[in-house]
Amino acid sequence: MPESTALTGDCANCFGLCCVALPFTASADFAVTKEAGKPCRNLQADFRCGIHTRLRQQGFAGCTVYDCFGAGQRVSQVTFGGADWRQAPGTAGQMFAVFPVVRQLHELLWYLAEALTLAPAAELRPELRELLAATEALAAGTDAAALLALDLPAHRGRVNTLLLRAGELVRATVPGKKRDRRGADLIGAKLAGASLRGADLRGAYLIAADLTRADLRTADLIGADLRDTRLHGADLTGAFFLTQPQLNAAKGDAATKLPAGLTRPSHW
Structure with missing residues (x-):
């Protein structure tokens, strides 16, 4: 897997976006139902989770299997320049809408970085690097409106095609x-x-x-x-x-x- 810590969630530099922007429904994974854009009842003033060490015991197992791939700190500190949604409530709606977009871009970055480490797929590295750079440029954008207007399915399709080729090359090394x-x-x-x-x-x-x-x-x-x-x-x-x-x-x-x-x- 890729080693870049930029593709791992850093809650200390995030405004609790996964705890606010995303919805969840009462189930085996979540103890309660929460609407998108509404802060989780466990979110504290410092944007930390009040039951982080007891999530599974308190019925929030779904939170323990989630990772934003570093999108949270990117949106918080780069896209919105470190101005949190409590201090600037007028940005809240746009910030919460941008977060899932950047999260998807970061997930693609993770897969592309992983593909670059796969020796059997070495012949694809120039294409992988090019697409990784293009994806990074999109994720690094500070224009929230442009991010929301991005044709994400089309970009994901380009990435998926290349990842599929990489996977086929790796699997071809297994006999039989x-x-x-x-x-x-x-x-x-x-x-x-x-x-x-x-x-x-x-x-x-x-x-x-x-x-x-x-x-x-x-x-x-x-x-x-x-x-x-x-x-x-x-x-x-x-x-x-x-x-x-x-x-x-x-x-x-x-x-x-x-x-x-x-x-x-x-x-x-």
């Missing part, structure tokens, strides 16, 4: 036939011990699936839904396009083998 489960509905699937080495699991729905002791080495996991996926003892060595939020949403243990650069979630 690889499973293609791209976008597959594998909710609750019984895949304990399954051989998924080099598999294409892009966008697969693996919610509550049992992947205990599964071989996921060099698998493409971009966009895979790993909520409550059982990864106990699974081997994810070399799995790529796997983000920390995806891992945080899953279940595992000390025997789960992780790709370099990812952290074992504290709740495992």
Whole structure:
């Protein structure tokens, strides 16, 4: 995974944007329902979470699996120049609308940075660097109106096409036939011990699936839904396009083998 700390949330330099701009509904992930643009009841005056160390115990597990990829501090300190929405309430609506846009751009930056580290995709590095620079230029914009007018689906499509090519080059290094489960509905699937080495699991729905002791080495996991996926003892060595939020949403243990650069979630 990429090492840039700029692509990791820095709450100390953010105005609690994920706690205000985003909506959530009372469920197993959130104890209450909150509308977009309304501060969470746990947000303090200093923009910190009042129950940060007890989120899971208080019914806010959804917060523990979220990461803005650094968009929060970018919007707070760059796009809006360090003027928070409480001091300048007239900017609040625009700030909250811009945040999800920049968050998507930062997620794309994370994937592009990851792709640049994949040795089998070395031939794509000039294109990856060019697109990374273009994405960074968009995310660094200080014109909120321009960010809101951005054709994000079109840009995401360009990035996705290149990432797909990178993934194919990496998976091609795995000998034999690889499973293609791209976008597959594998909710609750019984895949304990399954051989998924080099598999294409892009966008697969693996919610509550049992992947205990599964071989996921060099698998493409971009966009895979790993909520409550059982990864106990699974081997994810070399799995790529796997983000920390995806891992945080899953279940595992000390025997789960992780790709370099990812952290074992504290709740495992």
